[in-house]
Amino acid sequence: MALGELVRRHLVDTRPLGVAAYRRIWAGQTVSSVGVGVTLVAVGQQVFELTHSSFYVGLLGMASLIPLIVFGLWGGAVADAVDRRKLLIVGSLVAWAATLFILLQALLGLENVYLIFAAVALNSTGFAITGPTRGAIIPRLLEPEMVPAANALNSLVYSLGAVAGPMVGAVMLGNGGFAAAYAVDALLFTGSLYAALRLPSLPPLGKVSRPGARAVLEGLSFVVRSPVLLMSFVVDIIAMVFAMPRALFPELTAVRFGGSMDALGWMTSALAIGSVAGALFSGWVGRVRRQGMALSIVIAVWGLAVAAAGLAHDLWLVVAFMAVGGVADVISSVWRQSILQLYAPDEMRGRLQGAFMVVVAGGPRLGDLRAGATATMFGLTGAWVGGGIACAVIVLIVGLSVPGFRNYRGR
Structure with a gap:
């Protein structure tokens, strides 16, 4: 096989960047995701210094979980009923206000952990609105095959931000x-806001359902009636929790x-280092057809890699094993998101x-709580290694026991 053909088949497909609106979204997310990574490492460290407790660090996840669930589901329903460009701008402004709030508490030296929790919850509200809206916009901008x-490419952006952000x-x-640290996030977030402002008008298509509980339930009912979609959510929850x-x-x-x-x-960047490598060499991912079985296997690899990292005492080994987990995670993410968007x-x-965003973003927060609580009961190594092994075992049992999911072939 010629070198050019080998590269084309295995390196990331960049055709979507030829579409100007998508390219601006991608570039804005590239910049702002670095700032998100900066705040991620800073807020966890600040809470740990204030409390000296991993349990409180884990509670950061719970501070953002409720807004993610409520506003993620509601925001998705609104995204089906209004101009998605306008909704993306509103959600972006909410998230930016949260970043400025957490910057202010640091500048004033308030040292109040509950104010930090409040800022995290507000930021989660903005993310819960923009996440599903942006995901629903992409199929409107691109042809289905792209x-x-x-x-x-989106996974590559988030991964690059998660590598560079914690380092910065x-x-x-x-x-x-x-x-x-928080000032860097506030400045870089303007890239994402600019991309939203430059989008064309995106009014709803087809039947419009009034946002509310009924519209949300219609979406959840659609997932429950689709075993492949439901199981794609379940295996991700297992991985993250x-x-x-x-x-x-x-x-x-x-x-x-x-x-x-x-x-x-x-350590904070290690997962994303693997995700960058996995996304860069993702050209083959779209050619895998037995995606249900493949999802179960790569999530089991993720769990075993995390367990191995928890046993390592050299920093380079911790980073290496977590990077392997990052490769598995990004491959899983591409399959799950594509299944959902094309269904x-x-x-x-x-x-x-x-619903997808609630699972993807809420799962790690429940995982934070699980990790912090089990570390309090069983110690650092028990919480870390035991969780990874449990993930690998449970996902293989659950994922491979459902015939429709196990035999699912990608469209």
């Missing part, structure tokens, strides 16, 4: 403190690596994206 490639955050924490070790990073940094901010930055009619996409 949707999987766009999802791979570690530098800012070491040299400028929490306020400097049992094997996400994020809330344990500050404690592991203190216990094994002397509290080094560089070590914290590397749903346009008038249902916002609601289904809302």
Whole structure:
């Protein structure tokens, strides 16, 4: 096989970037995701320094979970009934206000953990509105055959931000403190807001359902009646709840690596390092047909990689194993998102994206709580390693026991 053909078949497909509106969204997310990564490492470290407790770090996940569920489902329903451009702008402004709020508390030196929880909850509200709206916009901007490639590019953006953000955050924490870190996020978020402002008008198509409980229930009912969609949600929840070790990073940094901010930055970036590699070489992902079975297998790989990282005492090994988990995670993400977007009619996409976003964003927050609580009961290693092993075992049992999902072939 010629080198050019090998590259074409395996490197990420960049055709969606030829569409100007999508290219602006992609570029805006590239910039703003770095700021999100900065705040992610900074807020966890600030809460740990204020409380000296991984349990409180885990509670950050719960502070954002309720807004994610309520406004994610509601925001998805609204996205099916209004101009999606306008809704994306509103959600972006809410998220930006939350970033400015957490910056203000750091500048004033308030040192109040509950104010931080409030800022995280407000930011989660904005994210819950923009997430499903942006996901529903993409199939409107692109031809169907380019949707999987766009999802791979989106995963690459988030992964690059998750690599660069914590690294930048570690530098800012070491040299400028929490306020400097949050200021970077506030500045970079303007890239995402600019992309939203430049979108064309995107009014709803097809039958319009009035936003509310009935519209939300229609979307959830659609998922429940579709075993493949339902199981794609279930296996992701298993992966995140049992094997996400994020809330344990500050404690592991203190216990094994002397509290080094560089070590914290590397650990926080490790998953995304793997995700970048997986997304860059994602050209083959769209050619896999047995996607249900493949999802179960890659999530089991994720769990085992996390367990191995929890046993490692050298920083480079922790990073390497978490990077392997990141490769598995990004491959899973591309398949799950593409299945959802291509199953749903346009008038249902916002609601289904809302449900998807609740699972994708809510799962890690439940994982944070699980990790923090089990670390309190069983210790750092037990919480980290036990969760990874439980994930691998449970996902294979559940995922491969449902024939419709196990035998599902991608469209």
